[in-house]
Amino acid sequence: EAQVTQNPRYLITVTGKKLTVTCSQNMNHEYMSWYRQDPGLGLRQIYYSMNVEVTDKGDVPEGYKVSRKEKRNFPLILESPSPNQTSLYFCASSAGRTDTQYFGPGTRLTVL
Amino acid sequence: GENVEQHPSTLSVQEGDSAVIKCTYSDSASNYFPWYKQELGKRPQLIIDIRSNVGEKKDQRIAVTLNKTAKHFSLHITETQPEDSAVYFCAASMEGYNNNDMRFGAGTRLTVKP
Numbered sequence: 077e078a079q080v081t082q083n084p085r086y087l088i089t090v091t092g093k094k095l096t097v098t099c100s101q102n103m104n105h106e107y108m109s110w111y112r113q114d115p116g117l118g119l120r121q122i123y124y125s126m127n128v129e130v131t132d133k134g135d136v137p138e139g140y141k142v143s144r145k146e147k148r149n150f151p152l153i154l155e156s157p158s159p160n161q162t163s164l165y166f167c168a169s170s171a172g173r174t175d176t177q178y179f180g181p182g183t184r185l186t187v188l
Numbered sequence: 189g190e191n192v193e194q195h196p197s198t199l200s201v202q203e204g205d206s207a208v209i210k211c212t213y214s215d216s217a218s219n220y221f222p223w224y225k226q227e228l229g230k231r232p233q234l235i236i237d238i239r240s241n242v243g244e245k246k247d248q249r250i251a252v253t254l255n256k257t258a259k260h261f262s263l264h265i266t267e268t269q270p271e272d273s274a275v276y277f278c279a280a281s282m283e284g285y286n287n288n289d290m291r292f293g294a295g296t297r298l299t300v301k302p
Binding site for chain 1: 189194197219220222224231232233234237239277279281282283289290291292293294295
């Protein structure tokens with residue numbers, strides 16, 4: 077089954093404790109992206125990747141890191157989480173920039 | 189960079205009526221305009237998209253229109269049903285490598301009353 081998976085689905089952590097949210101897709105998509113969703117602000121792009129070893133900042137990259145060492149995986153790293161990073165995070169993948177994006181199930185992160 | 193504005197933020201209609209959601213974009217180079225539906229507690233899913241070489245696209249009860257001159261595009265849902273209740277997001281993007289990637293509108297919460 078074609079899908080995008082994210083882990084963990086829910087996470088409560090404390091300020092400053094490094095965490096990684098994993099994202100994996102099995103559709104051989106070149107394009108992957110991370111979004112955060114906050115009430116009234118829609119989906120804001122954090123980082124995106126056009127292919128392996130190619131990543132770029134989106135609208136709200138501050139406080140986040142990503143890597144794309146393999147085509148299927150695109151982890152999101154928060155080196156020192158802060159309460160303003162409390163949000164719902166979605167990973168997405170597509171064949172190309174202007175193709176249908178398939179979203180993962182979301183990760184609800186709370187930073188205390 | 190690209191900026192996408194979406195209106196209204198909330199929309200309530202009676203079952204069977206039509207619903208229209210409008211979006212404007214700022215970058216005339218944008219050429220791909222998808223619409224996503226997000227049901228409560230679920231992930232966004234594409235419902236329809238349009239590229240800049242056409243002015244209208246229809247899929248059963250859903251249609252999207254694009255006015256490139258005015259830089260706006262709209263989602264039209266006819267004969268609305270309660271299961272159409274969701275948050276709808278428009279977005280704009282463009283082909284080719286550049287610093288302006290996919291931009292989403294803030295969303296419209298549609299409620300269809302039975």
